[in-house]
Amino acid sequence: MSDIKATDLRDVQDAIQAAVAAKTRLEVRASGTKRHLGVAAAYDHVLDVSAMSGIIDYQPEELVMTLRAGTPMDQVEKALADARQMLAFEPPSMTKILGEATAGVRGSIGGIIATNLSGPRRLTAGAARDFLLGFEAISGRGEQFKSGGKVMKNVTGYDLSKLMCGSYGTLAVMDEITLKTIPAPETSRSLLVGADSFSEAVKLIATIFATPHEPGSAAILPQPIAAGEQADTGNAFTIVIRLEGIEPSVNDRSQHLQSGFGGESLDDMASQALWLRIRDVQPLAERPQDIWKVSCAPSDAPRLIDSLDLRQEMRFFADWAGGLIWMSSAAPDLGAQLRSAVARLNSGFAMLVRDVGATKQKVAPLQPLTGGMFELHKRVKASFDPLGVLNYGRMHEGV
Amino acid sequence: MLMPDPDQNVINRRDEICAELRKLVPAECVIDSKESMKAFDADGLSAYRQLPLAVVLPETVNQIAAVMKWCHQQGVKIVPRGAGTSLSGGALPLADAVLLGLGKFNRILEVDYDNRCVVAQPGVTNLAITHAVQADGFYYAPDPSSQIACSVGGNVAENSGGVHCLKYGLTTNNLLGIEIVTMEGEILRLGGKHLDAGDYDLLGIMTGSEGLLGVVSEVTLRILQKPATARALLVGFDDTGAAGRAVGDVIAAGIIPAGMEMMDGLAINAAEDFANAGYPREAAALLIIELDGPEVEVDALIDRVEAIVGKAGATSVRISQSEEERNLFWAGRKSAFPAVGRISPDYLCMDGTIPRRKLPDMMRRMASLSQQYGLRVANVFHAGDGNLHPLILFDANQPGELERAEEFGADILRSCVEMGGVLTGEHGVGVEKRDLMTIQFTEDDLKQQQRLKCAFDPGHLLNPGKVFPHLHRCAELGRLHVHKGKMPHPDLPRF
Structure with missing residues (x-):
């Protein structure tokens, strides 16, 4: 397998047109930190886009940044921090649980977009898909096209930016992308509130979100994890509520919530450190076990957890008010159990994020699609990439 | 057309x-x-x-x-x-x-406070969602000006915005799930009460697809806790450029107001005649800046914004001291369209977006176009996000005036694209801007969009004649032109 190194869209176009002509399959890759997400499919060549890097235009007062998709996340975040701004969806680093492809490289913005990965603030601020305003790309047909724009409010034509987010590079290879940025909060603080059960924790969070005190993020840590994170309330579960904003506002809201719900508070620095570890799934990183994530309606989460008969040895914690559950286990049938548990819910999905053995050979890493949804996915794929040149089979068979 | x-x-x-x-x-x-x-x-x-x-x-x-x-x-x-x-x-x-x-689909199916969402049929009006949850302190954030009448299914089709989308987003950012019926008659559920499925974001693609990809038969909308308080500043400037810069200064200071609206002199006076909101008639530009959130936060930010606009050259500043006064500030802005309707027999409402820093250039361009076409234009903007609503005044009874107004409008939209913006910020392409799509998009851009259409509706049976200026048959669009291209330098090792 040989690598093709692209420096611009013309190179990408050449590579894709050649692949179309030769009917070969390309694996599109920048820094490669997320290449173990999804199906481990086989490819003829790697299309390396890591050289398509750099910030093209950043106007903080316009709240937009135009950059190339291969730009390393560290560089993106440095530029944002210098202007006291951020990506509101809090893009996580996967290297703590998936390892580094290259020493010290955290991944590229393109990889974040391709996998639509978002952190704890996703609950109230939106996902990666909510912040991609536009892009330029080469489709799997080898044609250059663009969609969206460089302005915040735009409904001109189909919103293909949404489709690019979470498509795992199966539709097109992006170069220039434009993101919406927002001012970073001046300060933050977290409250730690105890709960006796997971189900009580989810309910308590719902009550806190029914107040006007603007909680921004909400995680649930079982006692062993809370203890490891120096966030132990002494209860079976600890709820972590993050408040962000200007100082008088954060102080006021935290006083209100503390008088209503009790609990201790973490100052800005301790709060940031804890949420960084939650964002990057660090509480589950150390044990060499498979890691799964489940997204479901928060109120369905307790039922889902209760239905698993691995509760004793499984390690888990929840983010997004209970709507995102990270879990690790050595049990070989965790995946099968999760899939059937999710199937009993009205909506949700389970995804294998870290595979330490050969789990992917037995269970599809992404929630399988059926019927009309599968058919539509294949048609959408074909509308961009009819021959399956780009990351073919990475998400689902035939996609 | x-x-x-x-x-x-x-x-x-x-x-x-x-x-x-x-x-x-x-x-x-x-x-x-x-x-x-x-x-x-x-x-x-x-x-x-x-x-x-x-x-x-x-x-x-x-x-x-x-x-x-x-x-x-x-x-x-x-x-x-x-x-x-x-x-x-x-x-x-x-x-x-x-x-x-979809008018008979007018029922709210479920209010779910545990998951902070409402499940509704598509014919329910936008405002009815807020009405259903406001007694419990919640509301639905997207607020298009037609919210009393427009349906949530239509909001999905158009990805509707409103005056508060700078802070709270458009429909697409507040929509958790939909049920759709495809042209082939299949019922599919996209998204749900969970966040971020692990497949293609077909929910995102359906939103703003203007009824060309499927029919929305149910929606699941995110609801938010109503902010504890809201206050507004009414700020006059003697120069639209200064007003535009003030908008940038507020955002550069790290403040995202709930709404930031701008009106020009003609719009200010028309609105004042209509609503008696106490607008400064002599101002060349007026900003309404609304801040919402906890009371201490709003009070602190009001002070900061007051200082910023003062520094930016504001000629008058009023700060709402009561809910009544805040509503009065908005009354003029909200009646801007009917108010302009009173000073002119007819008007065309345009809807482009530009990068905000281009606002002064755009104002100059519009003034010169206004002279060129001999038609007046009143301007109201969602200034925070650069979304312009120029109202072109004309009289349809005068032969040729409608055509002249339409040409004027097309020139404004052309200028928006030239300045790095887009044809439509929230009203949609539909038939109105269909033939202007080639200004913003290349033939290949539009063909890729139409290929996606083919994935949903291969027979072009759903809402044809909208959005795309040229209809290509799906078989033709799908044809792959295989280049003779080989791997560049196939003999070289690649690392």
């Missing part, structure tokens, strides 16, 4: 088609008399009118599916319609198409 040639064969089969449709839905749900169909012959873009082949008003999702499946099999086109408030002609009927009205 040229619409696709109606299919005479379909028109000739009208009686048979209506009879068949009556087997699929209760007989009274099919409307085919000219008089009754008149009520459906246009949407909010009332310059364009057309009677449909027939109107069908289904009552259940299975009826929608049955109608669409039958039409698909028979090659009969469908135009979906919510409340008919589109400003771009998205629901304009076609002579050879069945108009599928």
Whole structure:
């Protein structure tokens, strides 16, 4: 397998047109930190886009940044921090649980977009898909096209930016992308509130979100994890509520919530450190076990957890008010159990994020699609990439 | 405006088609008399009118599916319609198409405070969502100005915005899930009460697709806790450039107001005549800056914003001291369209977006175009996000004035694209801006969008003639031109 190194869209176009002509399959890759997400499919060549890097235009007062998709996340975040701004969806680093492809490289913005990965603030601020305003790309047909724009409010034509987010590079290879940025909060603080059960924790969070005190993020840590994170309330579960904003506002809201719900508070620095570890799934990183994530309606989460008969040895914690559950286990049938548990819910999905053995050979890493949804996915794929040149089979068979 | 040639064969089969449709839905749900169909012959873009082949008003999702499946099999086109408030002609009927009205889908199905969402049928109005949850302190954030009438299904189709989307986002950012019926009559659920599925974001693609990809039969909307308080500043400037810079300064200071609206001199005076809101008539530009959130936060930010606009050269600043006064500040802005309607027999409302820093350039361009066309223009903007609503004043009774106004409007939109912006910020393309799409997009850009359309509707039966200036057959679009290209330098090792 040989690598093709692209420096611009013309190179990408050449590579894709050649692949179309030769009917070969390309694996599109920048820094490669997320290449173990999804199906481990086989490819003829790697299309390396890591050289398509750099910030093209950043106007903080316009709240937009135009950059190339291969730009390393560290560089993106440095530029944002210098202007006291951020990506509101809090893009996580996967290297703590998936390892580094290259020493010290955290991944590229393109990889974040391709996998639509978002952190704890996703609950109230939106996902990666909510912040991609536009892009330029080469489709799997080898044609250059663009969609969206460089302005915040735009409904001109189909919103293909949404489709690019979470498509795992199966539709097109992006170069220039434009993101919406927002001012970073001046300060933050977290409250730690105890709960006796997971189900009580989810309910308590719902009550806190029914107040006007603007909680921004909400995680649930079982006692062993809370203890490891120096966030132990002494209860079976600890709820972590993050408040962000200007100082008088954060102080006021935290006083209100503390008088209503009790609990201790973490100052800005301790709060940031804890949420960084939650964002990057660090509480589950150390044990060499498979890691799964489940997204479901928060109120369905307790039922889902209760239905698993691995509760004793499984390690888990929840983010997004209970709507995102990270879990690790050595049990070989965790995946099968999760899939059937999710199937009993009205909506949700389970995804294998870290595979330490050969789990992917037995269970599809992404929630399988059926019927009309599968058919539509294949048609959408074909509308961009009819021959399956780009990351073919990475998400689902035939996609 | 040229619409696709109606299919005479379909028109000739009208009686048979209506009879068949009556087997699929209760007989009274099919409307085919000219008089009754008149009520459906246009949407909010009332310059364009057309009677449909027939109107069908289904009552259940299975009826929608049955109608669409039958039409698909028979090659009969469908135009979906919510409340008919589109400003771009998205629901304009076609002579050879069945108009599928969702008006009977008017029930809220579930209010779910545990997961902070509302499940509703698509015909429920935008404002009814807030009404259903406001007693418990919640609301639905997107607030298009037609919110009293527009339907949430239509909001999904158009990805509707409003004055608060700078802080709270458009429909797409507040939508958790939908149920759709495809042109082939299949019922699919996209998204749900969970966040971020692990497959293609078809929910995102459906949002803003202007009824070309599927019919929305149910929506799940995110609701938010109402902010504890809201206050507004009314700030006058003697120069629109200074007002534009002040908007940038507020954001550069790390403040995202709930709303930031701007009006020019003509709009200020028209609104003041209409609403007596106490606007400074002598100002060349007026900003309404609204801050919401916890009381201490709003108070602190009001002080900061006051200092920023003062430094930016504000000539007058008023700060709302009561909810009544805040509403009065908004009363003028909210009545800007009818107010302009009073000073001119007719007006065209445009809807482009530009990078905010181009605002002074755009104002100069508009002034010179106004002179060139001999028509006045009043400006209201969602200044925070660069979304312009120039109102071009004209008199349709004067021969040639409508055409001149339309040309003026097209020039404004061309300028928006030239300055790095886009043709439409929130009203949609529809038929209104269809033929301008080639200004913003290349042929390849548009072909890729149409290929996606083909994935959902290979027969081009759903709402054809909207959004795309040229219709290409799906077989033609799918054809792959294989270049003779080989791997560049195939013999070289690559690392």
